[in-house]
Amino acid sequence: MAYYTKPTVKKIKRGYICLELLIIIVLSITFLHNNTSAIEIEKINNKSTNCTINNSKYVYVPSGSKTTIIYPLDSIWTDGLNIISSEKSLVKIWEQNTGILNTKCLTGDSWSRVSSVSPGNKIKVVAVANSGCEINLSRITSTDLPVAFFAFDIAVKPEIGIENEPSTLEYFYYEPNDSYKHKRQISNQMRRKWGNLNILDRGCLSVYVNFCGDGKLNVSDGEICDPADNSHKGWGSGGCNFDCTPVTVNKQKS
Structure with missing residues (x-):
């Protein structure tokens, strides 16, 4: 068994997208087939964390609705091939008032690693996502402030070598802009040797909600x-x- 070494390549960009219902249906199926473990969740009392990238999502809820559902996720890109670690990744969650987010949103079972790898070449992939966070409108006291806030600490390991036998782990990824219709694999599915764990620059999402009334x-x-x-x-x-x-x-x- 042999492998050739490669220099460690640092990753460092990410983005955020919220998906519509049709995409999430496909995403939920993806969770069932590809999720090896839940993502760790931490409830925080202060949304002012050290964010490298800040994103905002604005949601309007029609009249007559008492709740609405959002589908937060975090997408990343790396310069070189990296494996995404679900065990070491972390999502920190803040809510404007207790009870705005449903219990499911605040547990790791509803959060999943979506792609097993980031293929490099700055190709953006979905790293982690939630299958649906319900927002209780009656608990919102100010629509001028975010009703919910998510901070993503995504853990990855860079490729440092390749071995002479097939991998038992599938190296696949989903891009955020194709509605999860295409599960993509890297061309070479040989076993990799991975380097030290890195935590990507933190990406944060603030969710604002407006509604009639x-x-x-x-x-x-x-x-x-x-x-x-x-x-x-x-x-x-x-x-x-x-x-x-x-x-x-x-x-x-x-």
């Missing part, structure tokens, strides 16, 4: 008025409906 006029989301808006902007003669449309009262002729 939050007291703000969200024009870009189609609201004409908001029933909780103290300024009564856009209200009709009869006020504002709970679907954020004005109420018009026709005066009867005497």
Whole structure:
């Protein structure tokens, strides 16, 4: 058995994407087949952690909804081939008030390593993702502040050699922009020798939620008025409906 050594290549970029429902359905299936262990979760009391990259997600919830679901994930890229460690990766979670996020979101079982490797060449892959975090709108006290915050510490090991026998571990990855339709493998599935563990630069995600009845006029989301808006902007003669449309009262002729 022989392998050739390669210099350790440092990784250091990541990005964040939230997926829509159709993509998540495919992602949930991916969890069942590819998840070797859950990701460690840590609940934090202060969202002001040391973030190298900050991302924001804005969600609008239509009237009549009491909850909404988000699908947070973290995508990374590396210069060279790295294996992603689910055991050593960590997701830190903060919520504006206790009870905003459902219990499932705060446990490691709903978080999974999605790709086993980052192939290098700055190809962006999904490292970890959640199968669905439910947000309870009644627990939100301010839509000007994030309702939830996620900090991702992704652990990887760089390739430092290759051996003369097939690997028992499949080296695969999913890119974030193809709706998880294509499970990609690196071309050479021979067993690798991996270097020391590295923690990638921390990427952070702040989630903001607006909804009809939050007291703000969200024009870009189609609201004409908001029933909780103290300024009564856009209200009709009869006020504002709970679907954020004005109420018009026709005066009867005497």
